[in-house]
Amino acid sequence: MSRFCNPKLASLEAYTPGEQPQDRTYIKLNTNESPYPPSKGVRKAVAKATVDRLRLYCDPNATALKKKLAELYGAELSEVFISNGSDDILNFAFLAFGADGILFPDISYGFYEVFANLHGLPFQKVALKEDFSIEVNDYCGKGKMVVIANPNAPTGRTLTLEEIEKLLKANPDNVVLIDEAYVDFGGESCVGLTKKYANLLCVQTFSKSRSMAGARLGFAIGAPELIADLEKIKYSTNPYNVNTLTQAVGLAALQENEYYMDSCKRIIKSRAYTKKQLEKLGFSVIPSQANFLFAKSEKIGGMELYVKLKEKGVLVRHFEKDRIRDYNRITIGSQKQMQALITAIKEILGAC
Numbered sequence: 229m230s231r232f233c234n235p236k237l238a239s240l241e242a243y244t245p246g247e248q249p250q251d252r253t254y255i256k257l258n259t260n261e262s263p264y265p266p267s268k269g270v271r272k273a274v275a276k277a278t279v280d281r282l283r284l285y286c287d288p289n290a291t292a293l294k295k296k297l298a299e300l301y302g303a304e305l306s307e308v309f310i311s312n313g314s315d316d317i318l319n320f321a322f323l324a325f326g327a328d329g330i331l332f333p334d335i336s337y338g339f340y341e342v343f344a345n346l347h348g349l350p351f352q353k354v355a356l357k358e359d360f361s362i363e364v365n366d367y368c369g370k371g372k373m374v375v376i377a378n379p380n381a382p383t384g385r386t387l388t389l390e391e392i393e394k395l396l397k398a399n400p401d402n403v404v405l406i407d408e409a410y411v412d413f414g415g416e417s418c419v420g421l422t423k424k425y426a427n428l429l430c431v432q433t434f435s436k437s438r439s440m441a442g443a444r445l446g447f448a449i450g451a452p453e454l455i456a457d458l459e460k461i462k463y464s465t466n467p468y469n470v471n472t473l474t475q476a477v478g479l480a481a482l483q484e485n486e487y488y489m490d491s492c493k494r495i496i497k498s499r500a501y502t503k504k505q506l507e508k509l510g511f512s513v514i515p516s517q518a519n520f521l522f523a524k525s526e527k528i529g530g531m532e533l534y535v536k537l538k539e540k541g542v543l544v545r546h547f548e549k550d551r552i553r554d555y556n557r558i559t560i561g562s563q564k565q566m567q568a569l570i571t572a573i574k575e576i577l578g579a580c
């Protein structure tokens with residue numbers, strides 16, 4: 229930290245993103261990207277976006293994209309917020325709604341703690357149960373904002389809509405943020421509950437199921453009052469945070485929504501295949517409704533497996549953290565990639 233920096237940042241521990249190696253090509257199963265390319269319309273949208281348009285500022289309201297999202301999710305324009313990836317939305321939401329404190333699971337998306345610290349907000353990490361499921365009662369009536377990824381990451385476990393309604397009813401004076409980054413891979417979205425509960429903010433992303441992690445596009449759906457709060461922060465930081473190209477490709481992707489939902493089905497199939505194969509090799513695999521599996525083996529430590537797979541050109545995600553250091557999070561890639569993963573693991577275990 230330089231001597232010029234705000235001392236409040238001294239103890240801030242930044243988020244460590246998954247590796248994005250530029251040195252060689254890996255079978256990349258470490259950051260939950262889609263193995264499938266964006267749809268044809270996205271390619272056309274990129275080709276059509278003339279360089280000349282880049283001379284002008286983008287539409288800060290992303291009107292066309294917002295309209296299409298509103299249509300697809302049965303919402304009003306005033307109920308939709310768009311931003312530069314869902315991380316951006318989480319950041320804004322913590323700042324807007326976290327003043328009374330924030331509750332989130334001890335094993336969840338690492339950025340929650342970073343955002344809470346960045347904004348100097350009190351937070352409490354609530355322990356997941358032994359099987360990594362969430363005890364909903366732990367989040368009821370505590371007078372704090374609740375943030376839960378559903379499906380949770382890195383476990384892949386889900387809450388039911390009934391459980392989410394319980395959270396919403398038990399916390400009427402606090403925002404319940406449901407992070408649905410992985411919902412298209414088999415979870416149940418709570419978007420439909422946003423009309424009924426003024427305290428629900430449902431956050432989604434184009435990074436996973438819509439094959440567009442590099443475009444940086446996320447959206448939230450909630451009551452107009454919540455969306456207006458987020459807009460206020462966006463317009464107080466960077467009103468142009470979703471650039472012209474991203475708006476164009478986002479809109480094109482929504483026009484071909486079926487393509488993406490089909491890709492999700494393929495991923496769900498490969499997930500079932502991978503789980504079965506890993507279990508055959510003696511792994512314990514947490515039931516997952518996301519595009520990744522969280523698995524551990526009695527035969528090899530989590531870190532060792534991660535390192536050996538990397539040597540073989542397969543990248544998975546290992547978290548050197550209490551409770552989960554025996555595990556690896558394995559993104560579901562194409563069927564071919566998953567077969568290559570299983571072959572690599574067989575070779576590694578054979579040599580153990």
Ligand code: PMP
Nearest residue numbers: 313314315337377381409433435
């Ligand atoms: N929420 C969860 C649970 C995630 O795993 C991720 C991806 N790292 C995000 C949000 C952020 O995704 P993005 O900013 O790419 O939309």
